[in-house]
Amino acid sequence: MSDESTANKEARPRDRLRMADLAVLAGVSAITVSRALRDSSLVRPDVRERIKQLAETHGYKFSSAARNLRLMRTHSIAVVIDIDPSDERPMGDPVILAALGGMMQEITKARYRIVLTTSEQIRSAAHPDADGIILLGQGAHEDAVLQLARFDVPIVVWGSAEGHVGPGVVVGSDNEAGGVLIGRRFAETGRRGILYLGDESHPEVAARVRGVRQGLPPGAKLTVVPCTFSASAGREALASRLGGERTFDAVAACSDLVAIGALDALKAGGFAVPGDVAVIGFDDSPIAATAAIPLTTVRQDWNAAGRLLARKMLTWLGGEEPTPEVIPVSLVARLSA
Amino acid sequence: MSDESTANKEARPRDRLRMADLAVLAGVSAITVSRALRDSSLVRPDVRERIKQLAETHGYKFSSAARNLRLMRTHSIAVVIDIDPSDERPMGDPVILAALGGMMQEITKARYRIVLTTSEQIRSAAHPDADGIILLGQGAHEDAVLQLARFDVPIVVWGSAEGHVGPGVVVGSDNEAGGVLIGRRFAETGRRGILYLGDESHPEVAARVRGVRQGLPPGAKLTVVPCTFSASAGREALASRLGGERTFDAVAACSDLVAIGALDALKAGGFAVPGDVAVIGFDDSPIAATAAIPLTTVRQDWNAAGRLLARKMLTWLGGEEPTPEVIPVSLVARLSA
DNA sequence: GACTAGTGCGCCCTTATCGTA
DNA sequence: CTACGATAAGGGCGCACTAGT
Numbered sequence: 001m002s003d004e005s006t007a008n009k010e011a012r013p014r015d016r017l018r019m020a021d022l023a024v025l026a027g028v029s030a031i032t033v034s035r036a037l038r039d040s041s042l043v044r045p046d047v048r049e050r051i052k053q054l055a056e057t058h059g060y061k062f063s064s065a066a067r068n069l070r071l072m073r074t075h076s077i078a079v080v081i082d083i084d085p086s087d088e089r090p091m092g093d094p095v096i097l098a099a100l101g102g103m104m105q106e107i108t109k110a111r112y113r114i115v116l117t118t119s120e121q122i123r124s125a126a127h128p129d130a131d132g133i134i135l136l137g138q139g140a141h142e143d144a145v146l147q148l149a150r151f152d153v154p155i156v157v158w159g160s161a162e163g164h165v166g167p168g169v170v171v172g173s174d175n176e177a178g179g180v181l182i183g184r185r186f187a188e189t190g191r192r193g194i195l196y197l198g199d200e201s202h203p204e205v206a207a208r209v210r211g212v213r214q215g216l217p218p219g220a221k222l223t224v225v226p227c228t229f230s231a232s233a234g235r236e237a238l239a240s241r242l243g244g245e246r247t248f249d250a251v252a253a254c255s256d257l258v259a260i261g262a263l264d265a266l267k268a269g270g271f272a273v274p275g276d277v278a279v280i281g282f283d284d285s286p287i288a289a290t291a292a293i294p295l296t297t298v299r300q301d302w303n304a305a306g307r308l309l310a311r312k313m314l315t316w317l318g319g320e321e322p323t324p325e326v327i328p329v330s331l332v333a334r335l336s337a
Numbered sequence: 338m339s340d341e342s343t344a345n346k347e348a349r350p351r352d353r354l355r356m357a358d359l360a361v362l363a364g365v366s367a368i369t370v371s372r373a374l375r376d377s378s379l380v381r382p383d384v385r386e387r388i389k390q391l392a393e394t395h396g397y398k399f400s401s402a403a404r405n406l407r408l409m410r411t412h413s414i415a416v417v418i419d420i421d422p423s424d425e426r427p428m429g430d431p432v433i434l435a436a437l438g439g440m441m442q443e444i445t446k447a448r449y450r451i452v453l454t455t456s457e458q459i460r461s462a463a464h465p466d467a468d469g470i471i472l473l474g475q476g477a478h479e480d481a482v483l484q485l486a487r488f489d490v491p492i493v494v495w496g497s498a499e500g501h502v503g504p505g506v507v508v509g510s511d512n513e514a515g516g517v518l519i520g521r522r523f524a525e526t527g528r529r530g531i532l533y534l535g536d537e538s539h540p541e542v543a544a545r546v547r548g549v550r551q552g553l554p555p556g557a558k559l560t561v562v563p564c565t566f567s568a569s570a571g572r573e574a575l576a577s578r579l580g581g582e583r584t585f586d587a588v589a590a591c592s593d594l595v596a597i598g599a600l601d602a603l604k605a606g607g608f609a610v611p612g613d614v615a616v617i618g619f620d621d622s623p624i625a626a627t628a629a630i631p632l633t634t635v636r637q638d639w640n641a642a643g644r645l646l647a648r649k650m651l652t653w654l655g656g657e658e659p660t661p662e663v664i665p666v667s668l669v670a671r672l673s674a
Numbered sequence: 675g676a677c678t679a680g681t682g683c684g685c686c687c688t689t690a691t692c693g694t695a
Numbered sequence: 696c697t698a699c700g701a702t703a704a705g706g707g708c709g710c711a712c713t714a715g716t
Contacts, residue, residue, distance in 0.1 A: 030681095031681070032681080042680075044678095066686090
């Protein structure tokens with residue numbers, strides 16, 4: 001009965017309103033609708049308002065897919081974190097969540113979106129599907145950045161600015177200053193033999209160790225014991241040093257989790273904290289305050305860090321290459337040192 | 338001299354290879370390239386392979402923006418979490434990170450992407466810009482779901498299945514069973530006066546309270562003290578009950594953080610744990626194990642929860658409406674009860 | 675001629691539908 | 696039935712241009 005193809009062409013039953021449809025309703029062209037909805041000054045304010053009203057009343061839905069295709073941008077920023085359940089670290093790093101929170105504040109304010117990814121996933125992808133990449137986490141070594149450089153998008157990295165030569169802009173805590181705070185604290189409390197629990201091949205840890213050394217008085221002795229970022233690693237690293245005669249009276253750890261492990265080992269060995277041995281952590285994660293012996297630690301403001309990382313990225317996406325930046329840290333004195 | 342528009346048409350200098358270009362190189366049509374790259378059986382295996390090779394050697398980059406527009410899908414799933422730095426709760430909830438990790442495993446495996454959002458942002462958006470929404474967090478009340486229902490996309494919610502009538506599929510811990518575990522533990526250790534710290538208007542908390550009551554012996558007395566999900570709330574709620582004569586010998590909290598606050602208040606009041614008062618938390622977050630008095634608590638497997646939430650959503654996106662599901666919980670006995 | 679307010683056209687790239695050999 | 700192709704969306708926006716001051 002009805003000529004369907006013609007009917008479709010004449011008045012195709014579209015389930016979705018486009019700008020073109022709105023344009024007909026408003027008696028203007030589609031591009032004017034486009035501009036009106038973006039508050040372009042090329043459209044008279046009254047026309048703009050009328051079009052917006054129309055869009056509202058007709059339940060118009062903007063298609064970001066179409067915009068993304070046209071502009072060849074995704075309006076999203078990839079955030080790379082490694083949440084590996086088999087690894088002990090991430091669960092104990094609520095700080096990452098704080099950083100995510102900070103990033104969300106800034107990124108959503110700029111009308112961008114955060115796409116969560118793992119380094120493994122993004123590395124194996126042909127395409128980042130994002131306008132920029134923010135790299136987070138302790139594992140963010142140089143090689144990770146290099147791998148990602150093949151995507152032609154801005155990269156902002158959390159890490160240690162020193163010694164960074166590759167692509168990408170680095171934002172990080174002032175690790176060396178944090179180390180100095182630790183060294184001074186030990187100096188003030190008369191400690192002479194210090195054990196540092198952490199992996200010096202990690203640039204951030206290396207900077208902290210340097211700082212500790214600076215903060216310590218001339219006569220003090222500093223020994224670095226290699227150790228990853230988990231509580232069990234801290235426990236084992238310290239336990240290995242508790243046999244025989246104790247040659248240290250202070251322990252600094254590369255994270256609060258490691259410090260908690262050290263606390264365990266000391267307790268098991270029958271040592272008093274801070275009486276026999278003082279302990280200082282790093283991060284001021286929530287577990288620091290609630291530990292059996294409330295942990296003295298170096299506070300990194302992860303929320304601020306997240307915000308800053310995001311702002312750097314947004315600056316870059318705005319066309320201006322940002323500068324690296326260092327975030328100050330502070331000592332939180334509790335009972336352990 | 339040169340007719341620019343014609344020149345553009347004849348041999349426009351394109352910086353990006355399209356399927357159409359690949360088609361010319363392979364001597365086939367664009368649609369065949371499309372099918373070949375998607376492993377369609379409509380293309381002969383040898384042709385398929387040849388086209389894939391070609392794509393590889395010429396550095397072809399697939400445009401997901403174009404696919405998204407054509408298919409009217411985003412291939413991404415919005416995950417709504419509230420990380421509000423002004424709020425005390427989220428920082429103490431590293432469990433959320435574990436859930437995110439679980440979701441990432443499943444979602445990236447399915448070649449979807451996770452878009453992080455806050456409830457505020459998505460509520461004010463005209464459009465979710467995602468094929469589905471996963472709602473996470475303690476604040477996921479019914480009204481939040483209703484607000485999101487106006488988007489015409491699948492919603493999967495973390496929460497309490499009981500009493501849920503609105504749209505969306507609910508996945509949650511077996512809160513009532515968790516409560517029973519708590520009640521039994523108190524029963525076994527001879528506790529008679531129980532204080533429950535939590536907000537019963539919250540469906541999950543209500544279910545736990547019911548469970549506790551079931552697990553308790555007939556003579557025991559249970560009192561619910563309203564309290565939000567933060568450590569300070571726990572501290573204050575308990576402190577308010579410590580004046581005058583103590584009428585309880587056990588405390589159950591709606592989260593480990595709240596339990597930590599209660600522990601603080603008890604310590605300040607000079608009570609021994611678990612001697613005078615036993616304390617049980619909920620979640621088994623990292624702070625439970627490292628607390629001053631290692632916390633007995635009910636473990637929820639957040640990684641598994643995240644994976645399940647994601648799978649439910651993927652099932653739905655695959656065209657089949659999933660069923661609600663309840664995740665088992667277990668008691669982790671430490672020192673506090 | 676310079677400015678304002680607005681338009682027509684084509685392109686971004688992929689894929690469902692229908693058609694053909 | 697198998698393997699492939701031509702066509703037409705999908706929706707927004709840059710570009711080059713014009714009508715009217």
